[in-house]
Amino acid sequence: MDDTELAERLARDLDGTFEALVRAHVDRCHAIALRVLGNPHDAEEVAQDALVRAYRALEGWPPERIREVRLRPWLATIVVNQCRNRVRRHAPPTTPLAPLVEAGLEPPADPSGDPAGLAARAAGRDQLASLLAGLPERYRVPVVLRHVDDLSYAELAEVLGRPEGTLKAQVHRGLALLRAAAAGTGLEEMTA
Structure with a gap:
């Protein structure tokens, strides 16, 4: 229904x-x-x-x-x-990465099922989770709702009570901060 x-x-x-x-x-x-x-x-x-x-x-x-x-x-x-x-x-939160798979913020799956590749992928997810947790809330919440929960910008505006243009800028800025933080960590492909 x-x-x-x-x-x-x-x-x-x-x-x-x-x-x-x-x-x-x-x-x-x-x-x-x-x-x-x-x-x-x-x-x-x-x-x-x-x-x-x-x-x-x-x-x-x-x-x-x-x-x-x-x-x-x-x-x-x-x-x-x-x-x-x-x-x-409460104390500041941490964000696990596993739910971000759907957001396209992780490397492609290793089709070989190689244990070393799977371990590297898990480590990358943990690093990205730390990076996401480090984002200020004003960027983290819109990025999560837009790219993980797949809300439209109109729905984001309704949920967060901010103009769509502001939210587009905050999502863009949040992703840019993630990319910048990922630079040099081996996570560049995950955030590209």
Whole structure:
């Protein structure tokens, strides 16, 4: 079921349909939190908290508003805000690289399955994770949402409350900082 149909069902029967919303979006909420926070335990808590907040918000909305909500960016907004709250309360995060595979920020797979090649690839992912974790939040969050979660710039603008042009510049700058940081580390191909 797509998000439009899900929103329609939520408007008619919130309690009976909310579980379907959770099933449809919990993995994505967790993935966003994991990429932003870098800690699986914190990401799990943030995803759960975000879904609870979503339920509480929907409880207070009239059916017309529920029907109009764009669930994917709305939930991403809640998750990102929950991540920001957690970062403010806790130590700086680290970001694992494994989820960045889909973003095209890693070298091509070694088709030979050579153990040395696989080890080098894993080491490269760890280095890139460190580089990503080192990005300032204003660049890291847009890069993760754009290139890992594959949100459009319009959805990014909705999630982060910034103009599309600003977000394009922040994503570009974030990727440029990653490339510059990768220079001389052997990760140039990963960030090219």
